[in-house]
Amino acid sequence: MSANPTRLIGTGAKPARHRAILALVRGGVIRTQEDLVAELHRKRFPVTQATVSRDIRELGLLRVHDDAGPRYMAPVAELDVEQTMQRLRNAMREHVQGIEFVDLFGIVHTAPGCAPLVGGALDGSRFEEVAGTIAGDDTVLVIARSRPAAQRLLLRLNSMSEEEA
Amino acid sequence: MSANPTRLIGTGAKPARHRAILALVRGGVIRTQEDLVAELHRKRFPVTQATVSRDIRELGLLRVHDDAGPRYMAPVAELDVEQTMQRLRNAMREHVQGIEFVDLFGIVHTAPGCAPLVGGALDGSRFEEVAGTIAGDDTVLVIARSRPAAQRLLLRLNSMSEEEA
DNA sequence: GTCCTCCTTGCATACTTATGCATTGAGAGC
DNA sequence: GCTCTCAATGCATAAGTATGCAAGGAGGAC
Numbered sequence: 253m254s255a256n257p258t259r260l261i262g263t264g265a266k267p268a269r270h271r272a273i274l275a276l277v278r279g280g281v282i283r284t285q286e287d288l289v290a291e292l293h294r295k296r297f298p299v300t301q302a303t304v305s306r307d308i309r310e311l312g313l314l315r316v317h318d319d320a321g322p323r324y325m326a327p328v329a330e331l332d333v334e335q336t337m338q339r340l341r342n343a344m345r346e347h348v349q350g351i352e353f354v355d356l357f358g359i360v361h362t363a364p365g366c367a368p369l370v371g372g373a374l375d376g377s378r379f380e381e382v383a384g385t386i387a388g389d390d391t392v393l394v395i396a397r398s399r400p401a402a403q404r405l406l407l408r409l410n411s412m413s414e415e416e417a
Numbered sequence: 418m419s420a421n422p423t424r425l426i427g428t429g430a431k432p433a434r435h436r437a438i439l440a441l442v443r444g445g446v447i448r449t450q451e452d453l454v455a456e457l458h459r460k461r462f463p464v465t466q467a468t469v470s471r472d473i474r475e476l477g478l479l480r481v482h483d484d485a486g487p488r489y490m491a492p493v494a495e496l497d498v499e500q501t502m503q504r505l506r507n508a509m510r511e512h513v514q515g516i517e518f519v520d521l522f523g524i525v526h527t528a529p530g531c532a533p534l535v536g537g538a539l540d541g542s543r544f545e546e547v548a549g550t551i552a553g554d555d556t557v558l559v560i561a562r563s564r565p566a567a568q569r570l571l572l573r574l575n576s577m578s579e580e581e582a
Numbered sequence: 583g584t585c586c587t588c589c590t591t592g593c594a595t596a597c598t599t600a601t602g603c604a605t606t607g608a609g610a611g612c
Numbered sequence: 613g614c615t616c617t618c619a620a621t622g623c624a625t626a627a628g629t630a631t632g633c634a635a636g637g638a639g640g641a642c
Contacts, residue, residue: 266620278545284598300622305600308482315480317473322598322630365554368533380443389530431590449628465592470630487600487628 266307269297273307274326282324343373344409353406358394360409367392381405431472434462438472439491447489508538509574518571523559525574532557546570 269292276282276291285304292299312327347366352359362370371387374394381401386393396402434457441447441456450469457464477492512531517524527535536552539559546566551558561567 286598301599302601302623303621305598306621309487309600312482317477365530365533368530368537372533372537380439387534451628466629467593467631468591471591474630 265297269299270307270311272297273304273311273313277313277324278326283321288324343370348409351406351409353396353402356396356399356402358392358396358402358405358409360392360394362390362392364390366390379405379408381408430462434464435472435476437462438469438476438478442478442489443491448486453489508535513574516571516574518561518567521561521564521567523557523561523567523570523574525557525559527555527557529555531555544570544573 272292272295273288276288280291282288282291285301285308288304288308289299289301292304308324314325314327315322316325317323343366347362347370348360349363350361360367360370360374367387367390371385371392374382374385374392381396381398381404383395383397385395394405396405437457437460438453441453445456447453447456450466450473453469453473454464454466457469473489479490479492480487481490482488508531512527512535513525514528515526525532525535525539532552532555536550536557539547539550539557546561546563546569548560548562550560559570561570
C-alpha cells in the first residue's frame with residue numbers, strides 16, 4: 253500500500269477496498285461490520301455499513317464465534333465441501349490398496365508414504381462417523397465413533413475407492 | 418463451580434438438540450435461525466430463536482454466504498487457530514530436520530514420509546507470508562510471497578521447531 | 583424433607599446485518 | 613458534446629441475531 257492517493261472514492265475503489273478488507277480480517281479481530289467501517293475509514297475508504305455488508309458477501313467472508321463473540325474470518329478452502337470430497341475421492345482412488353475393519357478400527361492400506369495424505373483427506377472430509385485418524389507410512393488407522401458408524405464408513409470408503417473419476 | 422464430572426443436565430434435551438442441529442446443518446440448507454427453530458419443532462424440540470442463537474455459538478457453527486444468501490455450516494477444524502498452530506508446532510518440532518531459504522523458496526527437510534504432514538500443517542496455518550507449499554516425501558517446498566515474507570517465515574519456523582512443548 | 587446452587591430457557595429488546603430504492607459517476611456509442 | 617446504461621453506493625428500514633434478566637427445574641448436601 254505505498255501508492256496511496258488522497259481520495260479513493262470513485263473509480264477502482266472497490267477492488268482496493270476488498271483487498272483492504274481481507275487484510276484487516278486476516279490481521280486483526282473484526283467483530284462487526286461497524287468495526288470494519290471504522291478501520292476502513294482510517295484507511296480512507298469512506299464507506300458505510302451497507303457497502304461493507306455487500307463486500308462481505310462478495311468476498312465470501314465467514315462469521316465464526318470465539319469466546320468473546322462473533323467475528324469475521326477470511327474464507328478457507330476447506331469449507332468447500334465439494335472440493336474436499338473430491339480430494340478424498342482422488343486420494344482413495346489413487347493411493348488406497350485395501351480397507352478392512354476390525355470392530356471400531358478401520359485399517360486403510362496405501363501405497364508407501366501415502367498414508368499421511370489419505371489420512372489428511374479423511375480428516376478434512378469431517379465424516380460424522382470418524383472420531384479420528386492416525387497415519388503411518390503406508391497405513392491409516394481410522395477410528396469410528398460406533399459400530400454402526402464403522403459399517404457405514406466401510407461402505408462409503410469402499411464405494412469411493414472404486415468410483416470412476 | 419467445582420469439579421462436577423458427569424452432571425446430568427436439565428431434562429437432557431440440550432445434547433440431543435445439539436446433535437439434531439449439527440445433522441440439520443450438515444444435511445440441508447439452513448439460512449436463518451428461524452429455519453432452524455422450525456426444523457427443530459418438526460423434530461419435537463420446542464425451542465425459541467434465543468436458544469438456537471446460543472446453541473449456534475456453543476456448537477461453533479459458521480455463517481457463510483452462497484449465491485442465495487447467508488447460510489449456516491458445521492464447524493471445520495482448520496478454523497481453530499490455536500489448534501492449528503499447535504498442530505504446526507508439533508509437526509515442526511517432531512518431524513523437521515532443517516530449514517533453509519533460497520530467495521523466495523524455503524526448503525524444509527523432514528523425516529522420510531513426513532513432508533505431506535508438515536506441508537499440510539503449514540497450509541492449514543494460513544500464514545499471510547506463504548503463497549503455497551509442495552510436499553514430496555521428505556522435503557517441503559514453501560513459496561513465500563516476498564523476500565521480507567521469506568525472512569519472517571524463516572525466523573518463525575525456526576523458532577517453532579526449536580520451541581519446547 | 584428443605585435449602586442451595588447451577589444450568590437452561592423464554593421473553594423482551596438491544597444490537598447487527600441485509601436490502602429496496604434512489605442517486606451518482608464512469609464509460610460506451612453516437 | 614450529449615445520452616444511455618450500468619455498477620457502485622448511501623439512506624432508511626426491514627430482517628435477523630444476541631443478550632440481560634428472571635423463572636423453572638435438577639442434583640447435592642444435610
